[in-house]
Amino acid sequence: MLVVDTSATVQALAALAHETRLALYRMLVERGPDGLPAGVIAERLNVPPSSLTFHVQHLHRAGLITQRRVGRQLIYAADYAAMNGLIATLTENCCGRGSVPLRRARGGPTAAVRRSA
Amino acid sequence: MLVVDTSATVQALAALAHETRLALYRMLVERGPDGLPAGVIAERLNVPPSSLTFHVQHLHRAGLITQRRVGRQLIYAADYAAMNGLIATLTENCCGRGSVPLRRARGGPTAAVRRSA
DNA sequence: CTTATCATTCGATGATACTCGAATTATCGG
């Protein structure tokens, strides 16, 4: 059984629990492994540079995005493994053991989660 | 295609992004459909009544738990469909567009999930 | 009606989170 570091989970959830950061994270997921420089993200989200830094750091500290420098820009990219880890944690701990078959899906990739309340 | 209400997603994430509330939610998931009265939850979490109310309402407003009255006690229970909806939303929007296997639940450690036997 | 129990609401306090302009660090191209 998977044991979870609760505070890491809370940190990841808190990082995503903000309009701006959720939009930012989604933008990076869409963009893929290449990522985007901070400046571009700030412009697209219409957020001043210092505010943008505040939010990307929040996501970075939570381990949800990666950071790398290219020349004088800092590139941020989504860390897919981290999100999958978070989803796995939620699935393992919070999904009503058996009443809802979400963990044993063997068919299509997301077949079991297509239905939403 | 799954329709996503961003602010509802943020609200659900924020509701879970707190040590006490995550513990509370997990307790209700373990307990199952019968749920638990507020008093019992408060005692088990070692939280004063008024603080407990604050947290259960947070989860209830986010739609993650249900509330019903039995006699003079209020019973709270996990709403599994809501959590599955949240997970579906995260999977649809934030997981690298099908390129990433959702199937890893006990692979390598990630930033959000750690072993702590 | 009165008392006891369960839980919530109220209100005051302290703690974090968020925003963003100004100053600072890092890098690049002459």
Added chain:
DNA sequence: CCGATAATTCGAGTATCATCGAATGATAAG
């Protein structure tokens, strides 16, 4: 070195969240 660009850190102000005792509402039993 110098000027320009990318991004961060700093600091101050505002807002929202969290905690919890005391007061209030809701239900039950005698």
